[in-house]
Amino acid sequence: MxxxxxxxxxxxxxxxxxxxxxxxxxxxxxxxxxQKGIKKSELKPYIKDIETYLTTSSASNAVATLNDIWFRTVRRAQNHINSSSDGVPFNVHTMNASKAIVSLSKEVDSIIICKVLMAMGFWYEFNQRQWKHDEGFRFQTVRMLLRLNPREAAYQWSMHGMTRSVYREVPPKTTKALWSIINETKLVGFGMEIAKRKVEDLNERQRLFDKERAAVLGQAMIEPRETV
Ligand SMILES: [Zn+2]
Known part of the structure; x- marks a missing residue:
């Protein structure tokens, strides 16, 4: 069997x-x-990490640069859509991916989009045990991005009268086409880099603490008590 x-x-x-x-x-x-589907609430702490980094460590032109990166991505997607009306042959999945990017950019602020992509990279690097499957991570990143767009969601009433969001099923090939657009922005990689720096910083603090603790407490503390 x-x-x-x-x-x-x-x-x-x-x-x-x-x-x-x-x-x-x-x-x-x-x-x-x-791969389990992730929730917006799970991503929230990592978005906070990105925001903190942007306000404390990034250069002053970071936000303008993020805007440029996303603007360029949307322009490329729009050009792709325009080229199809000139009779250029196209793949339906890459076309739908381009349409999703343009639609998203009309509904959501580009900095919010950039923060979500960076936060996903941060999460991947900071909590590696949670991301055992690379393809799973890519799909979750795409889903998080699409979920920012209210037009992607339809709302239904559940039995208890509460709203529940139902997302249009995205074909895997469209998801892969969206990932390749996301990957080109390098934003996920920036998020990973920020997480690495946070880990280094935490380790450095721990070393400092250990050193101070050893100095203040001395070595006597760890010697076993003499038995009488
Ligand atoms: Zn099975």
Whole structure:
């Protein structure tokens, strides 16, 4: 009997698929059969880290530079869309990715977009155990970006009368096309670099503390008590 290709799953796949229905869906949606969808609230602390860095350590033209980077990305996406009306052949997934970028830029401030991408990079570097699957990370980064756009979300009433957001399923190939646009901005990499610096800073503080502790307490403290 064939079993699902996902680690630890013994469900029989249907038809020609290598994965069971559940893992097939998770792979398409999250980029890896074991990748969990992340929440905005989980990203929040890392956005704070980025904001702190921007106000305390970045150069004074950092915000203007981020604006330029995003503006350039949107312009490229818009040119791509325009070229399709000139009869240039296009791939439907890269076209939808370009449309998503232009649509997002009309709804959301570019600095917020840049901060989200940098915060994802920060999170990846700062909490590596949480990101075991690179493709999963890429998909989550794309989803976080798309979720900034209110037009991507439709709202439904749940049984208890509370609103629940339902996101349009993005085809995996469109997600990959979006990731390649994101990757070109280098913003995720900047976020990773900021996280590395934070870790170095924390280690430096710890070394200083250890040194002071050893000086103040002396060595006697760790010697075992003499037994009588
Ligand atoms: Zn499975």
């Amino acid at each position: 064939r079993i699902c290709k996902a680690d630890g799953c013994f469900v029989q796949p249907k038809g020609y698929s290598s994965y069971c229905e559940r893992h097939k869906r998770t792979l398409a949606r999250h980029g890896h059969p074991h």
